[in-house]
Amino acid sequence: MKISKVETIWCAAGASPALTFVRLHTDGGVVGLGETYYTPLSVASYVHEVLAPYVIGRDVLRDGSIWEELYAQSARRGAGGTDMRALSAVDLAVWDLRGKLLDVPVYVLLGGNDKPSGVRMYNTCAGRTYAAAPAVGRGESAEHDDLWRWRHAPAELAAELRDEGFAGMKVWPFDEAAAEDQGRRISAGALRAGTAILEAIRGAVGGDLELMLEGHGQWQIEPAAQILRAVEPLSLQWAEDMILAHDPEALRTLAARTSVPIAASEYLMGRWQYRAVLSSQSISYLHLDPTWCGGITEAQRILALASSFGVVCSMHDCTGPMNLLAGLHLASANRIVGYQEVVRGFLSDLYPEMVDTTWLRRDGRMIVPDAPGLGGELSDRYLARPDLIRSVTE
Numbered sequence: 001m002k003i004s005k006v007e008t009i010w011c012a013a014g015a016s017p018a019l020t021f022v023r024l025h026t027d028g029g030v031v032g033l034g035e036t037y038y039t040p041l042s043v044a045s046y047v048h049e050v051l052a053p054y055v056i057g058r059d060v061l062r063d064g065s066i067w068e069e070l071y072a073q074s075a076r077r078g079a080g081g082t083d084m085r086a087l088s089a090v091d092l093a094v095w096d097l098r099g100k101l102l103d104v105p106v107y108v109l110l111g112g113n114d115k116p117s118g119v120r121m122y123n124t125c126a127g128r129t130y131a132a133a134p135a136v137g138r139g140e141s142a143e144h145d146d147l148w149r150w151r152h153a154p155a156e157l158a159a160e161l162r163d164e165g166f167a168g169m170k171v172w173p174f175d176e177a178a179a180e181d182q183g184r185r186i187s188a189g190a191l192r193a194g195t196a197i198l199e200a201i202r203g204a205v206g207g208d209l210e211l212m213l214e215g216h217g218q219w220q221i222e223p224a225a226q227i228l229r230a231v232e233p234l235s236l237q238w239a240e241d242m243i244l245a246h247d248p249e250a251l252r253t254l255a256a257r258t259s260v261p262i263a264a265s266e267y268l269m270g271r272w273q274y275r276a277v278l279s280s281q282s283i284s285y286l287h288l289d290p291t292w293c294g295g296i297t298e299a300q301r302i303l304a305l306a307s308s309f310g311v312v313c314s315m316h317d318c319t320g321p322m323n324l325l326a327g328l329h330l331a332s333a334n335r336i337v338g339y340q341e342v343v344r345g346f347l348s349d350l351y352p353e354m355v356d357t358t359w360l361r362r363d364g365r366m367i368v369p370d371a372p373g374l375g376g377e378l379s380d381r382y383l384a385r386p387d388l389i390r391s392v393t394e
C-alpha cells in the first residue's frame, strides 16, 4: 500500500490557530494523521513544496529510511525550525499509518508497553484559550481557568489538582517580569511576587504535589540564577527553560549556580542538539516534543540517548491532540520517560473540538489508547467546518 496524496489542514479561525494537521492518504484508502504546532502557513508550504514529492509513492511498511530522505532535504540548508516541524508532522502520520496497516497501536511497534498502569502526568496550568495566544507563555487568561487561578488563587488550584490525582503542576510566575526588561534583570518586587505564588502552592499541598517552574527561555543567566536562588527552599521538581537551551555551556553555568534541578528542552530539535545538552551534564530532566524534535522516529533516538545518560524524560504537550497521543505511545514504550505533560483544559474542551479519541485517566496517570495507529482521528464536526484551509498534493 503506497502513499497517494499528502494533505494539510489548518483553521485560522479555530480555537488552536497555530496547529497544522498532516494527513497521508494511501491508495488502499487508509489515512495516517500527524500534526505540528506554530507557523501553519509555513509548515503547510514546506510540506507541499519539499516533502510531498519524497513521500508520495512510498510504502511505509516496506521502504526504509523515509525519515533520512526527508531530513536530507533540509540538512544541507541549516536544518531546524519549520522544516523539522513539518518533517515531524509527516513522521507522526507515517507511524499512524504503520499502526493502522498492521492493526496495532504504535506503542507495540516501538517495543511494547512499559507502563500498563499509565504514564505519570502533570498539569501545565494554562487555560483553554492559551493555544490561541500569539506570544509564548502569555496566553489569554479567562476568569477561573487554570492560568487565572494560579495567579489569583494558587493554593486552591493546587489542592484541587492534588485531589484530581495529578502528579504535579507547572506555572510561570516570573514571565511577566521577563517581558518588562527582556530577561536582563528582575526587580526585588517581581522576585518576591513570583516566589509568593510558589510558596502559596507549597503551603497548600506540602509535598503531596510536585511543583514545576517554567521560564520559557526568556532569561539571561544572572537573573535566572537570582530566581533559582530565591526558590531554592521550595523543593521544586525542576526549573524548566529558565534560559534558552541552545547553548549547553550557558546551561552548565546556570546549573553550577543552583541546586534546583534543571530541565531542558522541547525547543531543541534532532538528536545532535540533544546530545550536546546531555553531554554538558547540566540537566536533570530532558523534555521533548515529538511534533517538533523530528517526529516519533527521532524521539525514539533521543530517548535512547537520554537513557544512556540516565536522564529522566518528560513528554511535552501544550499544543495539540496528536502530539499528546504520540507522547503517550513514546512514554509507554520507553522506560526512561517519567512524565507526560497535559493541559487539563485542552483535554476537556480544546482537543475534543478537533479529534475523536478516548482520553483515559486512572489514578493520576494517562493510559495510552489501544486503537490501531496513534488512536486519534479528525472529527466529522471539525472536517465539516467551512473555514478549514486544506491543501492537497497528489
Ligand SMILES: [Mg+2]
Pocket (backbone or CB within 6 Å): 214, 240, 241, 266
Ligand atoms: Mg516548556
